[in-house]
Amino acid sequence: MVRILFLEDEPTIKEVLTEYMQLKQYDVTPTENGEEAIKILEKQDFDLAVLDIMVPGKSGLEVLSHIRSQKPDMAAIMLTAIDDEPTQVKAFNLFADDYVVKPVSPIILLKRIETILRRTKGSDKKPAKTDGLYLNEEAYQAFYDNVSLQLTLSEFLLLQTLKKEAHRVFTREQLILKIFNEDYIGNDRIIDAHVKNLRKKLPCSYIRTVIGVGYQFNEENT
Incomplete structure (x- = not known):
C-alpha cells in the first residue's frame, strides 16, 4: 500500500x-505541524509527501529540505495558497515533484499523485537500452547508461518535450504549457530554474540555449 x-x-x-x-486506498498520515512532520519522517517511511508551506512550526519548505537531505528518493508535492514565483522557484530548487496552488480539486490532486507515483514506483524498472540517454515514458524516468538520473516530474517533462522535437526551438511560454498546462501562475523564468537543475543532473550538454528565443535539445550528444 x-x-x-x-x-x-x-x-x-x-x-x-x-x-x-x-478512498484511493492510500495509507495517509495527516499532521498539521511541520516539526511533528519531521518527527514522523524520522520514525516512518513514506512513498510521497503532500506538504502545505504555511503551517505551524517548521514550514513545508523546511520539511521538504529535510526530506531531500534524509530521504532523497521520496516524492513530494507542495500544496499551498502561495502562488508567487520566488516561492515556487525555491520549492523546485529543493526538487519538489509538483507545486499545486489552492484551492485545488481533490480529483486533480489525486491525478497528480497518481502521475508522480507512476514515475517513482517505476524507477526500479530497467530500460531496454543501456548506452547513452534513455527516457522511460511509462515510468517517467530518464536514464544514462542504465543509471537513473533521478529527475523530478517537471524536469522529466521538460527533457521529454525537448527531446521529442529536437529540431524545434521552444520558447519558455511553450514549455510552460507543455509541463504545467494552464495551471502555472507566475513568470516564465521558472523554466530557467528547471533547466539549471536539469543541466546539473545530465552528464552531457543535452540542452542548448537559443539566445532571444528559448531552448532546444542538442542532438550532437546523442
Missing part, C-alpha cells in the same frame, strides 16, 4: 483531502 504523509493545518482541507486519498 502506498504511504503518504499529509501536512496541512486547515481542518476542512485536511479532512476532505485525507478522505479522498483514503
Whole structure:
C-alpha cells in the first residue's frame, strides 16, 4: 500500500483531502505541524509527501529540505495558497515533484499523485537500452547508461518535450504549457530554474540555449 504523509493545518482541507486519498486506498498520515512532520519522517517511511508551506512550526519548505537531505528518493508535492514565483522557484530548487496552488480539486490532486507515483514506483524498472540517454515514458524516468538520473516530474517533462522535437526551438511560454498546462501562475523564468537543475543532473550538454528565443535539445550528444 502506498504511504503518504499529509501536512496541512486547515481542518476542512485536511479532512476532505485525507478522505479522498483514503478512498484511493492510500495509507495517509495527516499532521498539521511541520516539526511533528519531521518527527514522523524520522520514525516512518513514506512513498510521497503532500506538504502545505504555511503551517505551524517548521514550514513545508523546511520539511521538504529535510526530506531531500534524509530521504532523497521520496516524492513530494507542495500544496499551498502561495502562488508567487520566488516561492515556487525555491520549492523546485529543493526538487519538489509538483507545486499545486489552492484551492485545488481533490480529483486533480489525486491525478497528480497518481502521475508522480507512476514515475517513482517505476524507477526500479530497467530500460531496454543501456548506452547513452534513455527516457522511460511509462515510468517517467530518464536514464544514462542504465543509471537513473533521478529527475523530478517537471524536469522529466521538460527533457521529454525537448527531446521529442529536437529540431524545434521552444520558447519558455511553450514549455510552460507543455509541463504545467494552464495551471502555472507566475513568470516564465521558472523554466530557467528547471533547466539549471536539469543541466546539473545530465552528464552531457543535452540542452542548448537559443539566445532571444528559448531552448532546444542538442542532438550532437546523442
